[in-house]
Amino acid sequence: MDKTNISKQEETDDEDVSGNKLVKGIESIFVEITLLTRFTLQFFRNLFTPPYELNELLKQCYIVGYKSLPLVGVTGFIMGLVLTIQSRPTLETFGAESWLPAMVAVSIIREIGPVITALICAGKVGSGIGAELASMRVTEQIDAMEVSGINPFKYIVVTRIVATTFMLPVLVIFSDVIGLTGSFLAVNIQGDVSFSLFFSQIFAKLDFMDVIPPLIKTFFFGFAIGLIGCFKGYNSDKGTEGVGASANSAVVISSLLIFIIDMMAVQITSLFS
Amino acid sequence: MTSNETIIQTPLDTNAHAKPISVAIEIQGLCKKFGRKTILNGFNLTLALGENLVVLGKSGSGKSVLIKCIVRLVDSNEGTLSVLGENISELNNTKLNELRKKVGFLFQSAALYDSMTVRENLEFPLRNTHTLNEEELDAVVSEALKNVGLLDAIDKMPSELSGGMRKRVGLARTLILKPEIMLYDEPTTGLDPITSKEISKLILSVREKYNTSSIIITHDISCAKIIADRIIVLKDGMCFAEGTFDELQQSQDPEIRSYLEL
Numbered sequence: 001m002d003k004t005n006i007s008k009q010e011e012t013d014d015e016d017v018s019g020n021k022l023v024k025g026i027e028s029i030f031v032e033i034t035l036l037t038r039f040t041l042q043f044f045r046n047l048f049t050p051p052y053e054l055n056e057l058l059k060q061c062y063i064v065g066y067k068s069l070p071l072v073g074v075t076g077f078i079m080g081l082v083l084t085i086q087s088r089p090t091l092e093t094f095g096a097e098s099w100l101p102a103m104v105a106v107s108i109i110r111e112i113g114p115v116i117t118a119l120i121c122a123g124k125v126g127s128g129i130g131a132e133l134a135s136m137r138v139t140e141q142i143d144a145m146e147v148s149g150i151n152p153f154k155y156i157v158v159t160r161i162v163a164t165t166f167m168l169p170v171l172v173i174f175s176d177v178i179g180l181t182g183s184f185l186a187v188n189i190q191g192d193v194s195f196s197l198f199f200s201q202i203f204a205k206l207d208f209m210d211v212i213p214p215l216i217k218t219f220f221f222g223f224a225i226g227l228i229g230c231f232k233g234y235n236s237d238k239g240t241e242g243v244g245a246s247a248n249s250a251v252v253i254s255s256l257l258i259f260i261i262d263m264m265a266v267q268i269t270s271l272f273s
Numbered sequence: 274m275t276s277n278e279t280i281i282q283t284p285l286d287t288n289a290h291a292k293p294i295s296v297a298i299e300i301q302g303l304c305k306k307f308g309r310k311t312i313l314n315g316f317n318l319t320l321a322l323g324e325n326l327v328v329l330g331k332s333g334s335g336k337s338v339l340i341k342c343i344v345r346l347v348d349s350n351e352g353t354l355s356v357l358g359e360n361i362s363e364l365n366n367t368k369l370n371e372l373r374k375k376v377g378f379l380f381q382s383a384a385l386y387d388s389m390t391v392r393e394n395l396e397f398p399l400r401n402t403h404t405l406n407e408e409e410l411d412a413v414v415s416e417a418l419k420n421v422g423l424l425d426a427i428d429k430m431p432s433e434l435s436g437g438m439r440k441r442v443g444l445a446r447t448l449i450l451k452p453e454i455m456l457y458d459e460p461t462t463g464l465d466p467i468t469s470k471e472i473s474k475l476i477l478s479v480r481e482k483y484n485t486s487s488i489i490i491t492h493d494i495s496c497a498k499i500i501a502d503r504i505i506v507l508k509d510g511m512c513f514a515e516g517t518f519d520e521l522q523q524s525q526d527p528e529i530r531s532y533l534e535l
């Protein structure tokens with residue numbers, strides 16, 4: 001008798017706990033969104049007020065941009081190569097082989113180049129920023145900047161977000177070019193197309209709407225990567241364990257955001273075309 | 274003053290006070306809670322100009338939190354906190370940053386910027402004072418490192434330094450702005466007795482040279498004995514005992530004496 005009572009009690013407790021957990025979970029999402037919004041506003045407020053940390057900005061551009069070139073280049077090359085090899089049989093069945101360069105170029109430039117590059121940068125750059133800032137927070141380096149009268153937000157956060165925002169488009173263009181080169185090689189595995197013919201076929205089919213809107217969205221991708229990395233790292237507060245957690249959630253959330261931005265960008269572009 | 278010292282003047286030296294100030298820090302009824310946990314509970318303190326005040330207390334008693342409240346790294350829940358005559362909870366960001374440049378803070382963990390060399394670490398606090406040219410900057414940095422006996426580590430990265438060396442670089446970095454108030458969080462922890470004694474002497478000489486007022490948190494009783502004008506013991510968020518080293522050592526209360534046992 002007693003026993004059943006107790007187990008019932010426990011059951012309701014369990015339900016209570018899971019109910020609470022759900023509420024807490026939803027609550028924490030809203031808290032997170034609020035904090036992120038405030039963080040973003042703080043970024044824009046700090047962006048336009050002097051002093052400007054130009055040296056640090058250049059250093060971050062070097063780290064984000066230059067140091068990512070090999071990785072982005074290799075993936076871009078493989079992307080172009082594989083896409084071309086995979087598409088060829090399908091186009092062959094329609095006898096539309098000559099469309100191959102243009103089709104690959106459009107898919108790389110409009111969609112695959114920006115998204116793959118952004119995802120790779122989310123993994124490489126975003127996690128790096130998240131971990132670096134979190135460990136600076138844990139070891140009190142951010143506090144140390146603050147007490148020496150230097151605005152750590154401006155020095156650490158603003159420079160990194162600006163760097164990712166402007167470096168990602170550069171990386172995407174680089175990746176697109178390498179990707180098309182890969183595609184050229186793949187075309188030449190089974191056929192014989194000259195370099196100039198290949199590119200003239202591409203440029204004949206590409207127009208303004210294929211190039212500019214995807215480029216614009218890459219700025220947003222870069223912004224999202226920098227923002228989330230910094231947000232997660234800067235606000236980390238769980239000691240050493242928090243460093244890993246910050247890096248991890250920076251990658252997860254920014255990758256998700258990249259797809260969301262991509263979806264919105266496609267919707268907006270299709271409104272105009 | 275030697276000619277050497279005039280070179281290393283920072284603009285802060287010329288910041289004359291508008292009104293004369295009699296105390297460096299005045300804290301009244303300071304309360305700080307983390308969640309439901311009360312760390313400081315109506316804490317009062319006055320730090321006179323040029324005074325060396327040592328804060329003792331058990332690990333976790335809130336000593337670090339106390340000095341973080343003084344520079345507003347941690348916001349207090351209640352109480353007034355005035356630093357160099359300014360109520361710090363009322364300052365806007367610009368004014369707070371101005372004030373913070375006059376208050377040096379040595380972190381318990383040294384908090385060196387590990388992406389920068391020792392030299393860059395020391396130059397960092399000076400970056401917004403545009404009055405120094407390259408040579409002067411070099412002179413200031415080497416002088417500060419010489420003071421802590423680490424001139425040969427100038428081009429090393431923090432990761433190449435030992436714990437004690439990091440602490441000393443941290444100290445040099447804090448002293449480089451010639452602050453009017455110094456807050457030391459365990460300056461000698463992790464150092465050998467000889468270096469520890471040197472650091473204690475350095476703290477004394479800093480006071481002598483620049484008339485700095487200091488709060489020193491320490492567990493190192495021999496260090497406390499050398500530098501303290503006055504000692505307070507922090508317990509349960511309040512000032513549990515106060516007096517000079519000798520007064521506390523001769524106290525009737527065995528608990529107070531136990532804090533000073535070597």
Ligand SMILES: Nc1ncnc2c1ncn2[C@@H]1O[C@H](COP(=O)(O)OP(=O)(O)OP(=O)(O)O)[C@@H](O)[C@H]1O
Nearest residue numbers: 307308312330331332333334335336337338339381
């Ligand atoms: N950011 C924080 N969030 C929550 N609790 C904190 C935070 N900072 C400090 N505390 C708590 O405040 C208490 C006092 O911490 P503090 O670091 O001031 O101790 P301490 O006296 O400096 O100890 P030690 O001598 O070991 O350095 C500790 O119990 C700690 O758990």
Ligand SMILES: [Mg+2]
Nearest residue numbers: 336337381458
């Ligand atoms: Mg402490």
